Amino acid sequence: MQDNATPSEAAFAAALLDPAAALPQAVKRGGQRRYAVYRNNVTVGLVRALEANFPAIRRLLGETYFTGLARTFAQAHPPASPLLFHYGEDFADVLAAEDDLAGYPYLADVARLEHLWRRAHHARDAKVLEPNSLSALDPETLMASRLRPHPACALLSSSYAVHAIFTASRGEGDAVPDAAQAQCVLLTRPHFDVEVRVISPETHAFLQALAARATLAEAAEQGFAANPRFALAAAIRLMVEAGAFQHKITQDPS
Amino acid sequence: MITTRRAFSAAMLATAVTVALSTVSVTSATSAAAAEKEKCFGVAMAGKNDCAAGAGTTCAGTSKVDYQGNSWKYVEKGTCTSMMLPGDRMGSMTALKRDIPA
Amino acid sequence: MMKAIRSPQTAQRLRLPIFPTPLKSGAGFKPEHLAAILQDTRKVGFFEVHAENYMGDGGAPLAMLERLRADYPIFLHGVAMSIGGEAPLDKDHLRRFKRLAKRIEPHVVSEHLAWSTHDGVFYNDLLPVPYTPAVLDRVVAHINEVQDTLGRAMLLENPSTYVAFDIAGMSETDFIREAARRTGCGLLLDVNNVFVSATNHGFSAAQYLAEFPLHLVREIHLAGHASDVDDDGRPLLIDAHDRPVARDVWALYETVISQLGPVPTLIEWDNDVPDWPVLKAEADAADAILGAYATQAHPDLRRAG
Numbered sequence: 103m104q105d106n107a108t109p110s111e112a113a114f115a116a117a118l119l120d121p122a123a124a125l126p127q128a129v130k131r132g133g134q135r136r137y138a139v140y141r142n143n144v145t146v147g148l149v150r151a152l153e154a155n156f157p158a159i160r161r162l163l164g165e166t167y168f169t170g171l172a173r174t175f176a177q178a179h180p181p182a183s184p185l186l187f188h189y190g191e192d193f194a195d196v197l198a199a200e201d202d203l204a205g206y207p208y209l210a211d212v213a214r215l216e217h218l219w220r221r222a223h224h225a226r227d228a229k230v231l232e233p234n235s236l237s238a239l240d241p242e243t244l245m246a247s248r249l250r251p252h253p254a255c256a257l258l259s260s261s262y263a264v265h266a267i268f269t270a271s272r273g274e275g276d277a278v279p280d281a282a283q284a285q286c287v288l289l290t291r292p293h294f295d296v297e298v299r300v301i302s303p304e305t306h307a308f309l310q311a312l313a314a315r316a317t318l319a320e321a322a323e324q325g326f327a328a329n330p331r332f333a334l335a336a337a338i339r340l341m342v343e344a345g346a347f348q349h350k351i352t353q354d355p356s
Numbered sequence: 357m358i359t360t361r362r363a364f365s366a367a368m369l370a371t372a373v374t375v376a377l378s379t380v381s382v383t384s385a386t387s388a389a390a391a392e393k394e395k396c397f398g399v400a401m402a403g404k405n406d407c408a409a410g411a412g413t414t415c416a417g418t419s420k421v422d423y424q425g426n427s428w429k430y431v432e433k434g435t436c437t438s439m440m441l442p443g444d445r446m447g448s449m450t451a452l453k454r455d456i457p458a
Numbered sequence: 459m460m461k462a463i464r465s466p467q468t469a470q471r472l473r474l475p476i477f478p479t480p481l482k483s484g485a486g487f488k489p490e491h492l493a494a495i496l497q498d499t500r501k502v503g504f505f506e507v508h509a510e511n512y513m514g515d516g517g518a519p520l521a522m523l524e525r526l527r528a529d530y531p532i533f534l535h536g537v538a539m540s541i542g543g544e545a546p547l548d549k550d551h552l553r554r555f556k557r558l559a560k561r562i563e564p565h566v567v568s569e570h571l572a573w574s575t576h577d578g579v580f581y582n583d584l585l586p587v588p589y590t591p592a593v594l595d596r597v598v599a600h601i602n603e604v605q606d607t608l609g610r611a612m613l614l615e616n617p618s619t620y621v622a623f624d625i626a627g628m629s630e631t632d633f634i635r636e637a638a639r640r641t642g643c644g645l646l647l648d649v650n651n652v653f654v655s656a657t658n659h660g661f662s663a664a665q666y667l668a669e670f671p672l673h674l675v676r677e678i679h680l681a682g683h684a685s686d687v688d689d690d691g692r693p694l695l696i697d698a699h700d701r702p703v704a705r706d707v708w709a710l711y712e713t714v715i716s717q718l719g720p721v722p723t724l725i726e727w728d729n730d731v732p733d734w735p736v737l738k739a740e741a742d743a744a745d746a747i748l749g750a751y752a753t754q755a756h757p758d759l760r761r762a763g
Contacts, residue, residue, distance in 0.1 A: 108590045109623050111544045115576040115585075128588070129621045135689045136658070139417060139620040139696055140583060146418045147582040151411035180579045184510045184538030184551065187410035220410040224514030233377040241366035244373060253515065293389040294518040322369060334364070338376035393521065409489065409519050412511040415537040415570065415584060416699035416728045417618070419684030 118144045119177045148176035151186045156193060156216050158271035162209060171200070187220055208262030208281050215268050215287060215298070218256040222289045222296045225254035230292050230345035236338075239351070245319040248354070249312050249347040254291035257310050260284060265300045292345030299344060304329035305337045309346060315355070474524075474563045477531040480504045481720035481752070483744035484533065485737050486727060492522055494734035496529070502741050504565065506533035506724050512562070513554045520561070527562055533677065533724070534564035538580065541600045541614075542587035543573035552607045559608055566677055566722070568613035568646045569604065571597065571634065586619045589627040594636055601641040613644045613676055618651035618683075618697035622659055630655075631669040638674050645671065648679035649711045650703065650726075654695040658688075663710055672718055680711060680744060681726040700729035702740060712747050719754040 109128030117123035118141055125137050152172040153160050160168045175196055181189045194217065197203055198210035230252055239247060258264065263283045270278050286306035288299045301309070308325035316324070325332040341347060482503025487495075495505075505526055512523050526532065536555060539547060559567060572584035587593055604612050616634060628636075638645055647670065656663035682701035688694040703711075703725070715721065725740040 108592050109588050109625060111573065111576050115579070115581065118581055118583075118585075128623045128625065130624045133621045133689075135687075136620040136694060139686075139694070140585060143417045143583040144581045146420055147414055150418075151582065154408070154411040157408070180581070182578050182580060184413055184574070184580050184582070185513055186413055186510070186582065187514065189411055223409060223517050224519065225516060227516035233380050236373050237377045239373075241370035244369055245366045254517070291517060294392040294521060295395070318369060319366075322364060322372075326364065334369070335372040335375040338373055339380050342377065342380050393518075393525075409511070409514075413508050413537045413582065414699075414728055415508065415535070416681070416726070417583070417620075417684075417696045418729060419686075419696050419698040419700055420729075 117141070119180060145173060145176060148180065148189070149173055151181075151189050152176065152193065155187065155190050155220060156213055158216055158268050159193075159197070159209060159213050161271045161273075162206075162212065162267070171196075187224055191217060193217070208260070208264060208267055211258065211260040211262055211264040212267050212271065215258055215260075215264050215289075218258060218289050219296055219298070222254040222256060222291045225252075225291060228253050229349040231342060231347040231349055231351070233342050235349065235351055236342070243353065245317060246353045247318050247351050248315050249318075249351060250315075251313040252290060252292070252345055252348050254289070254296070255313065255346045256289040257306055257313065258287045258289070259303070259306055260287070265298060268298070288340075288344060288346060290344040290346050297344060299340070301337075301340065302329070302333075304332040305340065308332070308334075308337050309341060312341070312347070474527050477504075477565070479565065480531055480722050482748060483723045483725065483741040484531075485725050485741050487523075487526060487532075488727075488731050488737075489519070489522060490731070491734040491737070492526065495526070498734070498738070500738075501530070502738065503745075504531040504533055504722060504724075506535050506726075509534045509536045509555055509558055509567075510538050512558055523562060531565040532562050533566040533568065533722070534559060534562060536567070536569040537584065538574050539569045539600070539604060540573045540575040541569050541604070542571055542585075542593065542597055543575055543600075544596070545575065545577075547600050547603050548575065552604065555604075556607055559610075566613060567608060567610065568615055568677065570615045570617060571637070572617050584617055586617065586621060586623070588623045588625055589630060589633040590625065591628070594628070594633055597633075597637050598640045601637060601643050605641065605643065611643055613646040614638065615646040615648055615679065616651050616655075616670075618648070618654040618658075618695075620658055620694065620696075629669070631666060631671075635671045638671060644676040645674045646677045646679060647672070647675045647714065648681075649714060650679065650681045650683055650707050651697060653704070653707050653710060654683050654697050657693055657695045660692075664713070667710065667714060672714065675714075675718060675721055678711065678714065678721050678723040679726055680707060680723060680740075681728075683707075698729055699726045703743075708743070708747075711744070715747055715751050719751055720748040723748060 113126040113128065117126055121141070125134055129137055149169055149172045152175065163171065175193060179192055179196070194210040194213035197213050203209055231249060236244070261284050263278055263281050263285050265285045265287050266278045267281060286301050286303055288301045288309060290297050304325045307328040308321050311321035311324040312318070322334055325334060325337060480503030484502050484504035484506055487505040487507045507523060512519055514520065523532070539551065570584050571587060573587060574581050574583060574585060587597070601612065601614065614634065614637060616630065634645065637643070652663050652666050656666055680703045681697065681699040682703055684696040684698040684700065686694045686696060723744045725737060725744060727737050727740070
């Protein structure tokens, strides 16, 4: 304690996430169990936040293992923001690096999908691209057109059956027969419901290019590069139906 | 202005758009939004389904005591033990354990 | 209290209703209750939400809150401003708070006499503030900054605490009175917090309330607490918000209302949340007490309403 008059916040904070740390000096004697209330509130609160944010991972790991892992994660990666529905952005990386989980390499991508799902759920509202606004354009203008991704739109490409595992683990699908089957996923939220779709790798390439502000021509090129049999019309229909892009079409590169 | 040679032409893209949009099924934005709203505002919120917003803040303490140490062991089966991976990569979950000295 | 809406975008929308200050009980809003609330013909006085949970950019959570706001007054309760913290207030967080207040047009905004962020880490708990003159200065500066940013007065809530600091500081009631005097903020009296802290630190809750500047109270919180014991086997209460309000807390509450007249009173139930009728019954119990003292309406609240 530097200042005699005011106990240091740093000392109080330092012991909150460290179960082995001594009681902060300024706390009145005999306060070990009392201070532990704060420690418990912080730890349990953050573990609960991870439970709420990663229900599929919790189901996949089982409650006991998940709670243990979540506790060490919370101690090593406490949140920086009080917007707890975004907490755990790096949880996927920790799952990927965990030796014990090496036999379950799909877990990290499932966690990434859960994180993207919540991002989409809380994303800004925006008007989605309407079919007529594309069909009104002449062919050359269409080629040079650029779209802006809807704030909720996200893409994920996984070497595992991430969508099937995610869906099954949220209690909505069947058991997954082959977890090692690669899947690409598109997340959108045209209104209130987050929609998660499996898409082909070439559609993923096409949408990723569009989302990065490529022209429709450049993006279609990416789709054909990924697969010469790229079904362009089907991909355009899917992106419109899913509400992946915003209403406004531009021809400017910015 | 298109200078590079492409696997398709502007006409093909226009045709693709026409084909795509002739079969597109977009429910009217207002009716879809209203239906989703009803679902979100109704039963779905209680479960971990479409409308679960994720973690919230708290201004309460917790009476649930979490032992404060850092060690735990895998004792319960998660559903990941039933996910098949090729080769010998399945089933190692039963061997999971963690014992970190506190 | 409501400011006129100027931007053309919002001008096209119907303005949210202006409700009078409800001298009634309200409930902490839980999204899973929304359907039951909208179907309930007997309305509560207001709903309160944690501001942080509606600081996303859009989607269902905000749509839901706006729907609720169409039928009810909303009180916005911040839990993460870290008003008692050493660090300057988080400008992004202040901006988000302001944006939400503009969108929801809350009746009341409130925050805690506590800190939750240190060195960039958010601890997700309301941590205790040492009551010294130096800390008072920074709490006053932080409250002023919140009020200046929002363009309105906030309410400051008394905390529940588990540890005491080994310092010769001021009393909590003196600290709160001074903070209110220097900032013009109102007070949110959490009666359960008074009971929890009084039990944990061995002081008299009645004495605390006698010293508390009750004339500045614009809202009351009630909640349930859990019981434990400390290292020496003495009672240690935890402000768990996970059960009905305790009998002793109801008694303290009635004492306060008998002196003050009706004040908007919130039932907080944040863990092990029951079905809506159970929470509603707690709010009804508060209303029964408020109704018994309805004739001695709070002069300041009557003027505001």
